[in-house]
Amino acid sequence: MKSIYYLCIYLFNAWMNAYMYACSKACTVCTQECINTCMNIYSRKLTLFFCRVDSTKSLFNDCQSIKFHNNKVVRQPAVREYASPIYLFSFLLVFLLPKFPQVYIGDDVTLICKGGSKPTTWFIDDKQQSHQDYSMFLTAVTPKNNGTYKCEQDGLMSEPLTLTVLELEPHAQLSPSVGGAVMIKGDGRNLVLQAEDDLKNWTCSVLRGVSRFGLGVNLDEQMKRAVILAELKEAERATFWCQKKNIYRSNTVTLKMTEHMVMLVPPAVPALQGESVTLRCVVWGGLELENVVFYKDNTKIMNSSGGTYTITNATQDDNGKYSCRATYRFSHISAGAAQKEGDSDAQELKVIDGPAAAVISGSTKSLQCSCPRCPDNCTSYHWYHTLFNDPHSRRRLPENDQSITAEEEGLYSCRFDCGKGLSRFSDSYSYKAQPAEFGGLLYILLGVAALIILVGVTVWMLKRRKRGGSNAQVTGRGKDNDVLTHFERREDF
Numbered sequence: 001m002k003s004i005y006y007l008c009i010y011l012f013n014a015w016m017n018a019y020m021y022a023c024s025k026a027c028t029v030c031t032q033e034c035i036n037t038c039m040n041i042y043s044r045k046l047t048l049f050f051c052r053v054d055s056t057k058s059l060f061n062d063c064q065s066i067k068f069h070n071n072k073v074v075r076q077p078a079v080r081e082y083a084s085p086i087y088l089f090s091f092l093l094v095f096l097l098p099k100f101p102q103v104y105i106g107d108d109v110t111l112i113c114k115g116g117s118k119p120t121t122w123f124i125d126d127k128q129q130s131h132q133d134y135s136m137f138l139t140a141v142t143p144k145n146n147g148t149y150k151c152e153q154d155g156l157m158s159e160p161l162t163l164t165v166l167e168l169e170p171h172a173q174l175s176p177s178v179g180g181a182v183m184i185k186g187d188g189r190n191l192v193l194q195a196e197d198d199l200k201n202w203t204c205s206v207l208r209g210v211s212r213f214g215l216g217v218n219l220d221e222q223m224k225r226a227v228i229l230a231e232l233k234e235a236e237r238a239t240f241w242c243q244k245k246n247i248y249r250s251n252t253v254t255l256k257m258t259e260h261m262v263m264l265v266p267p268a269v270p271a272l273q274g275e276s277v278t279l280r281c282v283v284w285g286g287l288e289l290e291n292v293v294f295y296k297d298n299t300k301i302m303n304s305s306g307g308t309y310t311i312t313n314a315t316q317d318d319n320g321k322y323s324c325r326a327t328y329r330f331s332h333i334s335a336g337a338a339q340k341e342g343d344s345d346a347q348e349l350k351v352i353d354g355p356a357a358a359v360i361s362g363s364t365k366s367l368q369c370s371c372p373r374c375p376d377n378c379t380s381y382h383w384y385h386t387l388f389n390d391p392h393s394r395r396r397l398p399e400n401d402q403s404i405t406a407e408e409e410g411l412y413s414c415r416f417d418c419g420k421g422l423s424r425f426s427d428s429y430s431y432k433a434q435p436a437e438f439g440g441l442l443y444i445l446l447g448v449a450a451l452i453i454l455v456g457v458t459v460w461m462l463k464r465r466k467r468g469g470s471n472a473q474v475t476g477r478g479k480d481n482d483v484l485t486h487f488e489r490r491e492d493f
Contacts, residue, residue: 092158094149098207098241100249102420103141103163104170105355106270108239108254111136112210113151113158121152135210137237139254140270140350141165167355167375168421171196172250174204174242176230177392180265182256182347183232184284191253193217193226193242196382196396204228204242208235215240224395232257262326262342271318272354277311281324281344290339291327296320314351321346357424358415365406367429369414374423378416386411386428406431 092115096103103109113120113134122129122136125147134153138145141163148160172195179189195202204215204226218227230253232238237256243249253268263282271277281292281304294302294309297320302309307326311318323346329339356373369381383397387410394413397404406412411428 092151092153092156094151094158094161096161096163097210098205098212098239098252101246103165104251104421105142105165105167106140106169106251106352107165108137108139108252109141109163110207110210110239111138111149111161111163113153115153115156115158118153123150123152124148126150139348140352142352143167166421168418169355169415169424170251170421171248172202172242172244174240174250174253175392176253176268177227179268180280181254181268182258182263182265182345184263185232185257185259188229188231189255191228191230191240192392193228193250194224194392194394195244195248195250199224199226202226202242202244204240206230207239208233208237217242223393225392230255256347258345260342260344262324262328262344264322264324264344264347266322266347266349270354271311271314271349271351273315273351275314277314277318277349277351279309279311279322279324279347279349281307281309281326283326283328283342287328287330289326289328293325295323295325298323316351316353318351319349321348323347355421355424358413358426360412360414360426360429362406362429365431366403367406367412367414368403369416369426370402371416371423374416375418378418378423380417382415382417382422384413384415384425386413388430409433 092113095112095114097110097112100107100109113122118134119132120134122131134151136149143165146164148162150160151158172193174191174193177190177192183189191204193199193202193204199217199219199221202217204217206213206215215228215230220226226242228240228242230238230240232255235257237254239252239254241250241252251269255268261284263284265280265282267277279294281289281294283289289305289307292304292307293300294304309322309324324344325341326344327339327341356371356375356378358369358371358374361368361370367383369383371378381400381402383399383404384394385397385408386394404412406429409432411430413425413428415425416423
């Protein structure tokens with residue numbers, strides 16, 4: 001086993017020496033292309049940059065993002081024969097985590113200033129920010145977060161990172177099966193992944209701090225959905241998402257940890273303007289609540305005995321930090337248990353104006369889809385059906401026209417395909433077998449039955465009359481040869 005270990009070390013060092021030599025030959029002048037070529041020598045730290053120079057330090061005067069360490073020269077045995085020293089530089093980079101090709105509205109992302117020491121000064125569109133940590137967490141991003149981000153540490157300025165937020169939704173949806181965005185320490189929660197195609201090639205990940213971990217995916221092919229177990233481990237916050245070969249991905253879901261007995265639980269997905277938002281105050285273990293006081297930005301806003309605070313028509317005026325104070329008792333242990341009180345952590349609520357939403361309309365079985373606010377490149381239609389009793393059973397229908405005919409009971413919705421993403425789902429249209437249609441059919445059946453009975457009675461009466469005429473006798477003929485018929489009818493005394 002030791003021999004295998006030393007062999008791996010030897011091969012790694014050989015690869016590193018060869019890579020450094022290749023960079024030293026390619027990077028004779030400090031350019032951004034050179035940085036991009038050789039910056040991954042230390043893929044984890046990303047604090048060192050190796051570049052060979054044959055002239056003076058003045059070549060690097062135009063590179064504000066690279067700091068030349070004149071007193072540090074590295075010579076590698078593998079390139080000793082070339083007698084060319086490899087000079088050592090340090091530099092700053094701004095990284096986006098998770099490393100998404102596209103950032104969608106409502107995503108939670110983290111910016112990292114990687115390569116220097118604290119404290120850190122951040123700039124957005126060249127405007128200095130008050131934030132001084134080396135990481136910057138952005139929640140529920142919108143186009144208002146668009147811009148160039150730079151960081152500065154110890155007089156060293158990074159290259160800018162441009163953030164562009166698409167006003168679209170991703171191709172898959174990730175959401176908690178139950179619960180909201182806050183969990184007690186050591187707890188876990190199931191997240192359900194729904195996509196429009198086969199889920200076999202989907203993988204899921206979690207970002208805890210600045211470290212990414214892969215997650216096991218439990219696939220339910222029959223229901224066309226997958227489930228992952230979301231755990232925070234020791235992290236205060238973790239962001240979960242799923243993707244398919246770096247082509248399609250889901251939205252992000254960020255869960256936060258609390259060690260408090262009382263929890264203020266906001267939704268795990270972004271709150272959208274104009275929609276209803278419910279904040280719940282719960283006590284770990286499901287203890288009985290006797291009274292709850294809700295606060296916004298440390299100001300009391302409501303008393304509640306039910307433990308919920310609902311914003312019926314959310315706007316950006318509702319943004320803020322919410323908390324609650326609960327009065328509860330351990331009544332499951334003893335009916336006379338003493339009252340207890342506890343405060344929750346403050347949780348941020350951010351209301352955003354989401355992507356353009358599709359609009360569904362129809363009468364009885366005929367449904368139409370439109371999207372007045374969608375961009376011009378949103379041209380194709382997607383239709384979906386969801387069972388009444390299972391909100392996670394949504395499946396895409398084969399139809400892609402503007403209009404469809406509902407065939408089975410359930411909830412119907414639609415949205416537009418806009419290339420890199422999709423519009424927001426329309427409201428659901430509930431379709432049930434219409435009583436009026438069944439009543440009309442019943443009336444038709446009753447009418448046919450009545451007609452059959454009427455015909456039957458008529459035939460029966462005619463037959464009865466014919467049998468009564470069998471007693472008629474011909475008595476003679478008149479002078480004009482008319483046949484005279486005399487009817488006799490028996491009468492009972």
